[in-house]
Amino acid sequence: MTDTDGETSVATDADSGGTASARTDGGTVTGRTGLRARLARVDAGRVGLYVTLLALVAFYMTPIETGLVTSFKTTQAVTETAPFALPGEGFTLEKWQTAFDVLIRGVGNSVLYAVPATIISALFGSLAAYGLTTTNLSGRYKVAVIAMFVAGIFIPYQAVLIPLTQFWSNVVPLDQLLGFVWALGINDDYVGIVELIVTHVAYGIPICTILFRSYYKNMSEEMIESARLDGASLRRVYRRIVLPLSTPMFAVVLIYQFTQIWNDLLFTLVLVATESSAAAPVVLILAGLGTSQEGTDFALRMAGAFLAALPTLAVYIAFGDEFAEGVAT
Amino acid sequence: MPGIVSRLRRAVGGDSDTTADTTGTDARPDGGTVTEGTRRERRGPIERVGQSLDDRFGGDFVESLPFWLPPFLLMGLFVYGAIVWNLLISLTDYQGFAQAPDYGNLDFEMYVRAATDSGVIDATINTFILIVAFTSATLVIGLALAILIDRGIRFENTFRTIYLLPMSLSFVVTAQFWLWMYNFNNGVVNIALGTFGIGPIDWIGNSSIVLWAVIFALVWQFSGYAMVVYLAGLRAIPSEHYEAAKVDGASTLRMYRRVIIPQLKGATISASVVLMVFALKAFDFLYSLVSNFRPPNGADILATKMVREAYSNQNWAFGAAIAIILFAMALSIIGPYLVYQYRRGNL
Structure with missing residues (x-):
């Protein structure tokens, strides 16, 4: 009896609390209120708010919408119709077809390094964050190490570019070290892919570590502490407790990191160099697409841009909340 | 493992x-x-x-x-x-197609050269303009977006997703979009301004305008990011603060200015550090605008200058010196930020 009473009273509390909070934000009343009452509440300020929001949607979507409709237009229609208007009679899939033929090998190459680099850097980030967060370390030294991780996020890559080139050509000449792979008939341009994986992992570690650390800091300490008191080793705590609890954060980090690596141009430009290379990633080919002596083929460029953006767009639309969390941390 | x-x-x-x-x-x-x-x-x-x-x-x-x-x-x-x-x-004189620099003879020659090179000076000024204008504009718009979204609206998630969408795109992709937007004859921007009788304006070709056009495009891409950071900051403010201000009879504008915005200091600092560093890295965008190491006239920044000197002109040591200047600028932003985070116990 008492149990049931307790439950009902809790439920009522929660209910009234919910209604109250819905009203304090000054907005739309949900529930029993009639349509007329709701209309009466719609004041001018509210209308203005939504008009502003929709105008902003137009502002953020215009470049994307313009690009999308343009990608379906013939070269003639591009100059003759308004850039944001639907193609109408000038509709063609030809540009998408051309862009697909040119870019598809680049998409394959990008997947080849973006996926492993994303997974490895996320794993390293999780390990480093765990080793530096829930463990008992002397504060001073820990702060110094963490400060180096944080600063590592913000380094402009230009400051490491020339040593990076030197490193891959003189110190670790993977091109020669992997001679046996090229002997199997694989194009030796693919050394660039291996270099890109290692490079992206190394520069991705700081952000992954800090993202995981912010998550581990807020994790319940009781479970870990009691496991430690029972004598569980750090490795055991990580595998049995921390790793399983990290799944939501892994989603955030993998999505963020994949977008970053897929979108990066600078490293591909330096490590793969030419868009004609067999190992050229999609961003590298896209950067030179549709330019010729006669001028720029905008429809082709737009189709290519969408093709290159497709994986990140798909990830973003499917996991928008995780992406937002990743950038906000 | x-x-x-x-x-x-x-x-x-x-x-x-x-x-x-x-x-x-x-x-x-x-x-x-x-x-x-x-x-x-x-x-x-x-x-x-x-x-x-x-x-x-x-x-x-x-x-x-x-x-x-x-x-x-x-x-x-x-x-x-x-x-x-x-x-x-x-500190070396490394240039040309040699495999490795000669470390035997070190001097500051390249820094002297950088300090007297008009190209480097212009690029430094442009970098400063880009950092300051881009960061402040993005913060202001991001804050405005966050406040609008936080007014208890419907379809909040949809609006947020749309505003943040450009951020998920590559610089290479957004550069293509804006190149088309800024097109002299058929671009949306000139058509829109044309209805008010302005223009047409050569956004990319005019060396005194192009940098502002680039900044506008970057603000478009990253204001959603500032919005998300501010939104997290706004959500962390206890609702009593809003109510107390309402009880005191403060107008909405006054409430935000006096009560809410001062509490967003932490969000402002972390967002501006990230945005400034994005601005230092705007290389990808400028390269993709022209598919060339030389960005449009008037839009050269240190990031593009460095890569061009090193990888296009093979002036490796000179490029390295420019990279150090860029690094020093980044450090002057990151250093105070780290101290700030340390004092707050966030490290």
Whole structure:
């Protein structure tokens, strides 16, 4: 009896609390209120708010919408119709077809390094964050190490570019070290892919570590502490407790990191160099697409841009909340 | 990875499983057995070194090493090792197609050259304009978006997703979009301005306008990011603060100015650091506008100048010196930020 009473009273509390909070934000009343009452509440300020929001949607979507409709237009229609208007009679899939033929090998190459680099850097980030967060370390030294991780996020890559080139050509000449792979008939341009994986992992570690650390800091300490008191080793705590609890954060980090690596141009430009290379990633080919002596083929460029953006767009639309969390941390 | 970890740990003598096997009787049902007592009894030189390291750096130091040290070393080599190396290269005269620089003859010649090179000076000024204008505009618009979204609207998630969408796109992709938007004859921007009788304007070709056009495009891309950061900040403010201001009869505008915005200092600082660093990295966008190492006239920044000098003109040492200037600018932003975070206990 008492149990049931307790439950009902809790439920009522929660209910009234919910209604109250819905009203304090000054907005739309949900529930029993009639349509007329709701209309009466719609004041001018509210209308203005939504008009502003929709105008902003137009502002953020215009470049994307313009690009999308343009990608379906013939070269003639591009100059003759308004850039944001639907193609109408000038509709063609030809540009998408051309862009697909040119870019598809680049998409394959990008997947080849973006996926492993994303997974490895996320794993390293999780390990480093765990080793530096829930463990008992002397504060001073820990702060110094963490400060180096944080600063590592913000380094402009230009400051490491020339040593990076030197490193891959003189110190670790993977091109020669992997001679046996090229002997199997694989194009030796693919050394660039291996270099890109290692490079992206190394520069991705700081952000992954800090993202995981912010998550581990807020994790319940009781479970870990009691496991430690029972004598569980750090490795055991990580595998049995921390790793399983990290799944939501892994989603955030993998999505963020994949977008970053897929979108990066600078490293591909330096490590793969030419868009004609067999190992050229999609961003590298896209950067030179549709330019010729006669001028720029905008429809082709737009189709290519969408093709290159497709994986990140798909990830973003499917996991928008995780992406937002990743950038906000 | 776990294999390496366990081997390393066995090497330093801290592996609980081994202890359990040898002592046997202490084994608990959960498998882990190390107690404070057995830890202190460790003998042998390696164990003693491990113990003294633990005493100095904290109880879990040796045991936690396998987790954070390999990532730390990899990152340290590629980030900090490379910066030191870059500093060294900037002191040489390395140029042309030679395999490696000659480290025998070090001087500051390249920095003198950079200080007197009008191209570097212009690029530095443009970098400053880009950082200041882009960051402040993005913050203001981001804050406005966050406040609008936080007014308890419907379809909040949809609006947020749309505003943040450009951020998920590559610089290479957004550069294509804006190149088309800014097109002289058929671009949306000139058509829109044309209805008000303005223009047409050559946004990319006019060297005194192009930088502002680039800044506008970057603000479009990143204001959603500032919005998300501010939104998190707004959500952290207790709702009593809003109500107290309402009870006092403050107008909405006044409430935000006096009560809410001052509490967003932390969000502003972290967002501006990230945005400034994005601005320093705007290389990808400028390169993609023209598919060339030389960005449109009037939009050259240090990031593009550095890459062009090194990878297009083979002036490696000169490029390295410009990179150090860029790094110093980044450091002047990151340094105070780290101190601020340290004081707040966030590190």
